[in-house]
Amino acid sequence: MKVGICGLGLIGASMAKAYKRGEHTVFGFDINTASLGYADLSGIIDGELNEKTIPECDLIFIALYPKAAAEYLESISPLVSKSTVVIDLCGTKKTICECGFSLAEKYGYTFVGGHPMAGTQYSGIKYSKENLFRGAPMVLVPPVFDDIAFLDKIKKLLAPADFGKISVTTAERHDELIAFTSQLAHIVSNAYVKSPTAQNHKGFSAGSYKDMTRVAWLNEYMWSELFLENKEPLLFEIDSIIASLSEYRDAIASDDSEKLTALLRDGRLAKEKIDG
16 A cells, blocks of 8 residues: 655654554655655655655545645645545644545545544654554544445554544534543643742652643644634633632632532542543
8 A cells, every 4th residue: 555644743754654564655745854854764754745656645644733734635636546545634623624525525535534542742753653553542534424334444544553443423523522632631731830839849749740741741833723723612621621620719718628528529420420
């Protein structure tokens, strides 16, 4: 299989390594010539993804920020073979899927929205690894939901990445859920380390601090775009957590032990219910 990957950061380069591990031919492109050169010299890719190799690809991944992904897809669409499947790897789905489905219909290829639920707090090709996606969830937004043979084909195309559970949903539902499971967590973590106390924590922190602050170390340019693109669902989650925190604060400020205990119990029970 010939695979094209645009965007050779953490996600794109890890995808390249996974498919190379499976002995597939991988073409890559990145606007950062240093990353592209490194990928070529280190054998992460077999050659450049360009006007010549795009039509040869059976599968193309787009691992860019959402706006750049849509622009890139529009630019290559006339070159994409009708037998090719194009999958984006963006963190939000509504905008890129609207663009992708429209272009795919116009030019005759297949577009599927995709979001691999894997990563680290670090970014860039130097942190990429071939097993990044092993056992990780993958969310798909397909153009159709009632074609089992089509979905099975997509799963087989993704097999070299070695994902665990593959979920299928709509772009809107994806963005609503990701606002809670990922975006809010990044904002809370990033805000949490801004406490003046954070500068003096050494020697007084353990697992709780590490768990809470891991994703505070983020790529501010990428996450700003993702947050703004998913504005309404994210604002709902932020407002919800502010309201909850206010309840805890008020109970503590008023020395209301009964209320505080109830709030903590409710949170524990909610966690138990979520985890099954």
